[in-house]
Amino acid sequence: MPGTYEFEDFLLKVSTPFYLLLICVEIFLTYRPSHxxxxxxxxYNFKDTITNASxxxxxxxxxxxxxxxxxxxxxxxxxxxxxxxxxxxxFYWFSLFLLEDLAFYTLHYVDHHCRLFWAVHVTHxxxxxxxxxxxxxxxxxxxxxxxxxxxxLAVIGFxxxxxxxxxxxxxxxxxxxxxxxxxxxxxxxxxxVTPSHHRVHHASNVQYLDKNMGMCxxxxxxxxxxFQEELETVPPVYGLTKPIENAGLANTVLHEWREIGKxxxxxxxxxxxxxxxIKAPGWSHDxxxxxxxxxxxxxxxxxxRMPTAI
Numbered sequence: 001m002p003g004t005y006e007f008e009d010f011l012l013k014v015s016t017p018f019y020l021l022l023i024c025v026e027i028f029l030t031y032r033p034s035h036x037x038x039x040x041x042x043x044y045n046f047k048d049t050i051t052n053a054s055x056x057x058x059x060x061x062x063x064x065x066x067x068x069x070x071x072x073x074x075x076x077x078x079x080x081x082x083x084x085x086x087x088x089x090x091f092y093w094f095s096l097f098l099l100e101d102l103a104f105y106t107l108h109y110v111d112h113h114c115r116l117f118w119a120v121h122v123t124h125x126x127x128x129x130x131x132x133x134x135x136x137x138x139x140x141x142x143x144x145x146x147x148x149x150x151x152x153l154a155v156i157g158f159x160x161x162x163x164x165x166x167x168x169x170x171x172x173x174x175x176x177x178x179x180x181x182x183x184x185x186x187x188x189x190x191x192x193v194t195p196s197h198h199r200v201h202h203a204s205n206v207q208y209l210d211k212n213m214g215m216c217x218x219x220x221x222x223x224x225x226x227f228q229e230e231l232e233t234v235p236p237v238y239g240l241t242k243p244i245e246n247a248g249l250a251n252t253v254l255h256e257w258r259e260i261g262k263x264x265x266x267x268x269x270x271x272x273x274x275x276x277x278i279k280a281p282g283w284s285h286d287x288x289x290x291x292x293x294x295x296x297x298x299x300x301x302x303x304x305r306m307p308t309a310i
Contacts, residue, residue, distance in 0.1 A: 059138030070147035074160035135175030203236035
C-alpha cells in the first residue's frame with residue numbers, strides 16, 4: 001500500500017513541527033517566571049520526557065516490524081468480507097471515523113479491564129506528570145494486537161489502507177489532549193474527548209479510575225457508563241495507584257509482567273493462575289487486593305456513611 005505509506009510520511013512531516021511548537025509553548029507556560037514553583041510537581045521533567053520519547057520509538061519500531069503481518073491479516077479479511085462499506089465518499093469516511101473510534105474505545109476498555117492487556121497499556125499511565133509528551137508514552141507492545149479490533153471494519157468493506165490512515169489521523173488528536181493548560185470547552189465537552197476528560201483518564205484518584213476511554217469522541221463513554229467529569233473539588237493526581245519504584249525504561253515496560261510472574265509462582269491451581277491474567281487488574285484469589293470496582297465501591301460506601309450538614 002504505497003499510497004498509505006506516502007500519506008503517513010506526509011502526516012509525520014506536518015504533525016512533527018506542530019507537536020514541537022505546542023510542546024515549546026507548554027514548556028514556556030510551565031516554567032514562565034509567574035509560574036508557582038512551589039507546586040509539588042511541575043508539568044515537565046527531563047527524565048520523564050526522555051522516557052516518553054523512548055517508549056514512542058520502541059512502539060513505532062515494533063509497529064514497523066510487525067506491519068506486514070497485520071496489514072496482511074486485514075487485507076485477507078477485507079477480501080473475504082462483504083464489501084458493504086458506504087459508497088458515498090463523505091459518508092464512507094465519516095462512517096469509518098465513527099466505527100474506528102468505537103473500535104478504539106473497545107480496545108481501550110479491554111486494556112483497562114483485563115490484566116494481560118493492562119500489563120501492556122500500564123506504561124502509558126505510569127508517569128506522574130501530564131503534558132503533551134505524555135501522549136507519546138506509548139503502550140509498547142500494543143501494535144501486536146491492536147489490529148484485531150479493526151478486523152470487523154475490514155470485513156464490512158473498509159479498505160485496510162483507509163483504516164490505517166484514519167488511525168494515524170485520530171492519533172494526532174489523541175496526543176494533543178494531554179495537557180493541563182486547556183480548561184473545559186463548553187458544548188464540545190458533550191461530543192469530543194477534551195483535555196479535561198483526559199486528565200480524568202490519567203488520574204489515580206479512585207473515582208477517576210477507568211473513566212473516559214475514548215480517543216476522539218466522548219459519546220461512547222456517555223453511552224456505556226464510563227464517563228466521569230473533571231471535578232473542581234477533586235484535582236487529578238497522575239500516575240498509578242501504586243507508583244513504580246524504579247522508573248527506568250525496562251522496568252517501566254516490564255514491571256507489571258514481573259508482578260504477574262510473582263502471582264504465577266503462588267501455590268494455586270491453573271485456573272487461578274489464568275484468572276491472574278484474564279481478570280481485572282487488582283484481582284486476587286484471596287481478596288488481599290482490590291480492583292478498581294472494589295475501590296470505587298469502598299469509596300462510595302464510605303461517602304454514604306458520612307454525616308450530612310443540616
